[in-house]
Amino acid sequence: MIILIEEIFKEVLKEIKPSKTEMEKLKIKANEIIDKIWEVIKENNYPVLEVLLVGSSARNTNLKDDYDIDIFILFDKSTSEDELEEMGLNIGIETIKRLNGSYKINYASHPYVNGKVDEYEVDIVPCYKIDFGEKIISAVDRTPLHHKFLKDRLNEKLCDEVRLLKAFLKSLGLYGSDVKTKGFSGYLCELLILHYGSFINLLKDAQNWKIGKKIILKDIFEIYKDVDINKLKKFEEPFVVYDPVDLNRNVASPLSKENFCEFIFYAREFLKNPSIEFFKDYAKKLEKILEDREHGYRLILKIPREDVVDDIIYPQMEKLQKSINKAITKNEFVILDSKCFADEDYCYLYWEFLVHKLPRVALREGPPIFEKERAERFLKKYDKVFIKDCKLFAYTERKYYHIIDLFKDIVNGNLQNISIPKYVNPRKGEIIEL
Amino acid sequence: MIILIEEIFKEVLKEIKPSKTEMEKLKIKANEIIDKIWEVIKENNYPVLEVLLVGSSARNTNLKDDYDIDIFILFDKSTSEDELEEMGLNIGIETIKRLNGSYKINYASHPYVNGKVDEYEVDIVPCYKIDFGEKIISAVDRTPLHHKFLKDRLNEKLCDEVRLLKAFLKSLGLYGSDVKTKGFSGYLCELLILHYGSFINLLKDAQNWKIGKKIILKDIFEIYKDVDINKLKKFEEPFVVYDPVDLNRNVASPLSKENFCEFIFYAREFLKNPSIEFFKDYAKKLEKILEDREHGYRLILKIPREDVVDDIIYPQMEKLQKSINKAITKNEFVILDSKCFADEDYCYLYWEFLVHKLPRVALREGPPIFEKERAERFLKKYDKVFIKDCKLFAYTERKYYHIIDLFKDIVNGNLQNISIPKYVNPRKGEIIEL
Numbered sequence: 001m002i003i004l005i006e007e008i009f010k011e012v013l014k015e016i017k018p019s020k021t022e023m024e025k026l027k028i029k030a031n032e033i034i035d036k037i038w039e040v041i042k043e044n045n046y047p048v049l050e051v052l053l054v055g056s057s058a059r060n061t062n063l064k065d066d067y068d069i070d071i072f073i074l075f076d077k078s079t080s081e082d083e084l085e086e087m088g089l090n091i092g093i094e095t096i097k098r099l100n101g102s103y104k105i106n107y108a109s110h111p112y113v114n115g116k117v118d119e120y121e122v123d124i125v126p127c128y129k130i131d132f133g134e135k136i137i138s139a140v141d142r143t144p145l146h147h148k149f150l151k152d153r154l155n156e157k158l159c160d161e162v163r164l165l166k167a168f169l170k171s172l173g174l175y176g177s178d179v180k181t182k183g184f185s186g187y188l189c190e191l192l193i194l195h196y197g198s199f200i201n202l203l204k205d206a207q208n209w210k211i212g213k214k215i216i217l218k219d220i221f222e223i224y225k226d227v228d229i230n231k232l233k234k235f236e237e238p239f240v241v242y243d244p245v246d247l248n249r250n251v252a253s254p255l256s257k258e259n260f261c262e263f264i265f266y267a268r269e270f271l272k273n274p275s276i277e278f279f280k281d282y283a284k285k286l287e288k289i290l291e292d293r294e295h296g297y298r299l300i301l302k303i304p305r306e307d308v309v310d311d312i313i314y315p316q317m318e319k320l321q322k323s324i325n326k327a328i329t330k331n332e333f334v335i336l337d338s339k340c341f342a343d344e345d346y347c348y349l350y351w352e353f354l355v356h357k358l359p360r361v362a363l364r365e366g367p368p369i370f371e372k373e374r375a376e377r378f379l380k381k382y383d384k385v386f387i388k389d390c391k392l393f394a395y396t397e398r399k400y401y402h403i404i405d406l407f408k409d410i411v412n413g414n415l416q417n418i419s420i421p422k423y424v425n426p427r428k429g430e431i432i433e434l
Numbered sequence: 435m436i437i438l439i440e441e442i443f444k445e446v447l448k449e450i451k452p453s454k455t456e457m458e459k460l461k462i463k464a465n466e467i468i469d470k471i472w473e474v475i476k477e478n479n480y481p482v483l484e485v486l487l488v489g490s491s492a493r494n495t496n497l498k499d500d501y502d503i504d505i506f507i508l509f510d511k512s513t514s515e516d517e518l519e520e521m522g523l524n525i526g527i528e529t530i531k532r533l534n535g536s537y538k539i540n541y542a543s544h545p546y547v548n549g550k551v552d553e554y555e556v557d558i559v560p561c562y563k564i565d566f567g568e569k570i571i572s573a574v575d576r577t578p579l580h581h582k583f584l585k586d587r588l589n590e591k592l593c594d595e596v597r598l599l600k601a602f603l604k605s606l607g608l609y610g611s612d613v614k615t616k617g618f619s620g621y622l623c624e625l626l627i628l629h630y631g632s633f634i635n636l637l638k639d640a641q642n643w644k645i646g647k648k649i650i651l652k653d654i655f656e657i658y659k660d661v662d663i664n665k666l667k668k669f670e671e672p673f674v675v676y677d678p679v680d681l682n683r684n685v686a687s688p689l690s691k692e693n694f695c696e697f698i699f700y701a702r703e704f705l706k707n708p709s710i711e712f713f714k715d716y717a718k719k720l721e722k723i724l725e726d727r728e729h730g731y732r733l734i735l736k737i738p739r740e741d742v743v744d745d746i747i748y749p750q751m752e753k754l755q756k757s758i759n760k761a762i763t764k765n766e767f768v769i770l771d772s773k774c775f776a777d778e779d780y781c782y783l784y785w786e787f788l789v790h791k792l793p794r795v796a797l798r799e800g801p802p803i804f805e806k807e808r809a810e811r812f813l814k815k816y817d818k819v820f821i822k823d824c825k826l827f828a829y830t831e832r833k834y835y836h837i838i839d840l841f842k843d844i845v846n847g848n849l850q851n852i853s854i855p856k857y858v859n860p861r862k863g864e865i866i867e868l
Binding site for chain 2: 207210211257258261262264265268286289290292293294295296297332334336353354355357358359360361363369370372375383384386387388389390392395397
């Protein structure tokens with residue numbers, strides 16, 4: 001079995017690991033950009049202490065066909081935030097221009113330049129240079145430390161193990177700490193491999209993880225003297241991996257409970273029955289198997305998408321869907337499945353129903369007959385009242401007999417308590433029956 | 435308000451109280467029967483100590499048009515049970531014959547004669563003569579003591595109060611301790627009036643009754659010296675009225691929790707809004723109001739009735755319906771209302787559904803993913819498995835899409851775990867859609 005698994009990993013790496021040529025080309029390009037950055041810095045006499053290539057491509061943990069180049073510009077801490085922002089943007093814009101690239105401004109904790117140079121996606125991000133244990137000023141200040149921490153510790157073998165983990169997660173739809181995916185960040189993958197020594201060891205342990213699993217890298221005890229495990233910050237998240245760069249931060253905090261469970265489950269499934277299939281769009285294959293069945297009544301609420309990023313659209317879609325789900329349940333329809341997704345132009349909120357039609361009559365449950373005042377109020381409200389299980393009940397007429405009438409009222413704005421997120425307005429929605 | 439209520443009671447009594455003529459006629463007939471009974475006893479030299487007219491007609495607590503005459507023949511305790519049975523039947527049969535009546539044999543704790551003499555329904559029941567505090571031999575031995583206890587204590591005013599209570603309960607469908615009604619026995623009504631002094635006082639107190647309400651008549655302390663309240667037998671029933679004739683017996687034990695609650699509720703409703711309507715088939719009027727509405731899908735399972743009494747048929751119908759309700763719920767259909775009733779020829783089990791049709795797909799909930807062994811078994815059983823809320827779920831196909839298919843399998847005998855009571859066999863059933 002071990003041999004078989006090793007064979008699988010070899011096979012996977014063949015497919016996912018960038019070629020030497022690909023890596024060399026990327027490094028050459030990165031150095032060229034860094035040279036240009038220093039040119040601009042020197043011309044302007046900016047207080048920059050360091051320019052650092054970071055991210056997975058800098059650490060050899062990237063997957064094939066990953067053309068991301070992340071460069072951080074480390075300023076002296078005496079620089080004001082306004083200055084840092086202004087100088088950072090200036091460096092970025094000027095550099096990309098000199099390389100004949102195109103660029104746009106993105107926002108993390110502050111604006112930064114995202115440029116396109118040849119086939120490469122280049123982020124040029126200004127930050128403060130801080131040291132281990134020092135308080136950060138801007139949220140991105142940790143990134144250079146993350147890089148330094150990993151660079152010192154990951155050897156070539158471990159880098160390949162990181163790639164296997166990333167490929168496994170990607171295939172399962174669990175790779176990415178964005179709010180849409182709610183999965184594992186690249187940095188989290190690297191820390192996990194560092195902790196477990198190999199992908200297979202990680203899987204073997206993950207099989208038995210429970211909600212609340214905590215990981216404290218042994219390096220933490222080297223970096224910080226006198227760390228008291230019992231005094232570490234407590235996190236409520238299902239999976240906790242203390243950031244060696246900042247012990248008050250849980251690297252796994254973006255991971256949802258659902259995805260944590262999926263990882264545990266598929267770790268077990270893979271070990272039980274190892275196969276290269278787990279690395280090849282496994283989530284899509286599972287989805288196909290799940291959907292190859294008879295369905296209940298289905299509909300989609302299709303809403304034009306405003307021009308905002310996924311990180312904003314997805315939480316809003318989810319919030320809207322949650323509020324609609326509440327209304328559906330309150331009206332006694334039964335949901336079998338609900339999910340949402342967005343493409344460039346539209347948001348799609350999808351439902352499948354176990355119960356989508358109901359008789360006109362509805363049953364309201366009232367208070368126990370012993371609670372006189374509540375009973376009195378119930379009697380004032382309803383006329384067809386009877387007693388069951390020592391409680392009052394009433395027959396009444398329901399508002400919605402068919403789920404589509406409820407959705408029509410959502411679109412018309414006639415349904416109360418539906419959230420109207422800023423960028424996903426249900427009143428602009430169109431109902432599509434499948 | 436008090437005046438109004440008194441007016442209502444007067445009005446009710448006018449309608450429900452037997453006329454003097456009716457009562458006199460009944461007493462004359464009863465005495466005639468008792469004379470004949472003594473004739474037979476003496477001819478046979480039977481060890482009878484007493485012949486006693488009992489029941490509500492003997493105590494003036496009966497309602498109008500009640501032609502029941504209950505006569506108990508009290509034997510000496512030295513008589514064997516076989517002898518008592520034989521002599522009792524002989525007396526009964528011989529008496530009815532001499533009065534040119536017809537008769538049949540009924541069964542309580544032992545057989546007794548039920549005769550028809552003119553318009554009267556005559557029960558002639560043999561029993562042992564026992565005293566207060568003595569252990570009974572046959573279950574019916576308590577009846578003469580009940581009679582003696584009440585006869586000594588009920589005056590004309592109280593008798594009318596008993597009649598009001600009986601009329602109120604009858605109108606609400608709560609009068610009768612048979613297993614079909616599960617309501618208040620006549621004896622229970624009499625004890626309650628004795629305890630509260632009047633119908634209105636009973637209602638006023640009943641408004642605030644809770645589950646577990648206990649009533650200990652003050653007479654009990656006169657009859658039994660040194661009664662310790664804390665040492666009285668504990669009963670689990672919702673309403674407890676200690677029988678003054680036997681402190682180990684709860685007179686209210688046949689009363690169901692549902693009916694106890696209904697009494698409390700309608701006591702309150704009557705006091706809030708006193709009206710003669712409460713005494714006039716109120717339950718039927720309520721039923722009519724409740725049923726004057728749109729309905730969900732309805733069906734009836736009509737089963738030929740075997741020749742057995744209600745006291746046997748009703749518990750069997752209820753047991754069968756309960757087991758079918760379980761199957762309905764297990765198959766994810768949703769019941770809005772279910773009840774059963776029987777006429778002379780058929781049993782009718784009735785259902786109304788909130789959900790009677792479902793899509794082919796069904797969702798099975800499995801174990802939490804953390805429970806490896808259970809998860810393994812679930813995975814072996816199903817193929818379309820996914821994770822939600824840290825649990826395994828599977829899509830599968832349901833057996834019944836329409837409730838009628840489930841009922842067809844009940845009638846065909848193809849559904850497991852349906853109880854097959856001796857006298858209500860669902861396999862002889864016919865499904866009727868309404």
